Amino acid sequence: MNDQASSLRSRKYSRPTPQEDGLPRARRIAITSGKGGVGKSNVSLNLAIALGRMGKNVLLVDADTNLANIDILLGLRVDLTLGDVIFNNAFLNDVLIPGPEGITILPGSSGMVEMLEKDDAYRQRLMDTFETLEKEFDVLIIDTGAGLSENVVRLVAASDEALLVTNSEPTAITDAYAMVKVVTHINPNQKVHVVINLARKQQDALATFENLQLAARQFLQRELTMLGHMPYDKNVPLAVEKREPFLLMFPRSGASTAITMMARKLLRISYKQSSTDNFLSQVLDKREDE
Ligand SMILES: Nc1ncnc2c1ncn2[C@@H]1O[C@H](COP(=O)(O)OP(=O)(O)OP(=O)(O)O)[C@@H](O)[C@H]1O
Numbered sequence: 001m002n003d004q005a006s007s008l009r010s011r012k013y014s015r016p017t018p019q020e021d022g023l024p025r026a027r028r029i030a031i032t033s034g035k036g037g038v039g040k041s042n043v044s045l046n047l048a049i050a051l052g053r054m055g056k057n058v059l060l061v062d063a064d065t066n067l068a069n070i071d072i073l074l075g076l077r078v079d080l081t082l083g084d085v086i087f088n089n090a091f092l093n094d095v096l097i098p099g100p101e102g103i104t105i106l107p108g109s110s111g112m113v114e115m116l117e118k119d120d121a122y123r124q125r126l127m128d129t130f131e132t133l134e135k136e137f138d139v140l141i142i143d144t145g146a147g148l149s150e151n152v153v154r155l156v157a158a159s160d161e162a163l164l165v166t167n168s169e170p171t172a173i174t175d176a177y178a179m180v181k182v183v184t185h186i187n188p189n190q191k192v193h194v195v196i197n198l199a200r201k202q203q204d205a206l207a208t209f210e211n212l213q214l215a216a217r218q219f220l221q222r223e224l225t226m227l228g229h230m231p232y233d234k235n236v237p238l239a240v241e242k243r244e245p246f247l248l249m250f251p252r253s254g255a256s257t258a259i260t261m262m263a264r265k266l267l268r269i270s271y272k273q274s275s276t277d278n279f280l281s282q283v284l285d286k287r288e289d290e
């Protein structure tokens with residue numbers, strides 16, 4: 001068991017003491033896309049592991065509503081989820097699952113935004129839970145569901161940075177642009193890093209990024225950053241089938257090299273916390289109609 005999880009498990013959850021309030025908060029990175037099935041969960045999991053390897057305390061928050069959840073990608077058995085902490089008095093420490101390279105997984109968090117709409121006591125418990133988590137970890141990687149549903153958009157807009165995964169197909173690019181547009185509307189200063197997946201060649205990935213960048217500049221006055229590209233790699237579905245992260249199973253594969261480079265680049269990029277407020281209070285603030 002990794003140190004992070006054991007430290008969290010060893011004590012019962014309690015509200016942070018005022019002395020802890022001076023602690024820096026985690027860097028919040030939401031992994032998103034417009035179109036589904038473009039590789040978000042695989043990027044989330046393997047990027048989290050790569051960052052863990054580079055010495056970061058990473059919490060991977062599984063807020064994806066689809067079937068290929070992080071726990072499935074890792075072959076984990078999930079008995080308790082965030083909902084059990086909020087509604088059934090389970091301890092947070094019993095919900096967190098230790099993962100490879102010291103990362104920790106918060107499974108089954110897809111209903112987070114709906115939980116925020118519940119009555120005050122539940123909302124407070126959820127806020128307090130995130131307050132604790134954000135002080136314990138260096139980085140939160142939040143794997144969101146696909147699409148532009150309000151809940152997904154709010155999670156993305158509340159993060160310090162969005163990591164937008166797309167492939168080069170026109171449908172995926174159009175949906176990726178739509179995501180940038182909606183998020184820009186709510187949080188105009190948020191950094192958006194783009195990952196082009198299933199790229200045949202580097203030039204193709206750059207061309208796709210430039211198209212997206214051109215549209216964002218022209219219509220939204222937004223600059224995007226290119227974080228990297230990942231080739232089509234037959235080892236990715238093989239690793240998925242074996243319920244193992246490809247970074248561990250095929251460390252020399254093209255996908256693994258790409259993810260490692262992206263993790264290094266991410267750590268070189270300076271970032272500014274959008275707010276020192278609790279992540280979920282940011283989510284509450286980020287309604288599209290505001
Ligand atoms: N670089 C790649 N090379 C080959 N296959 C890939 C690559 N990236 C992703 N895939 C495959 O694409 C499928 C979808 O990946 P993944 O589940 O990560 O996407 P997602 O965006 O999280 O999907 P959803 O929107 O349903 O949550 C997986 O079966 C995976 O094996």
Ligand SMILES: [Mg+2]
Pocket residue numbers: 040041042064066068069
């Ligand atoms: Mg997914």
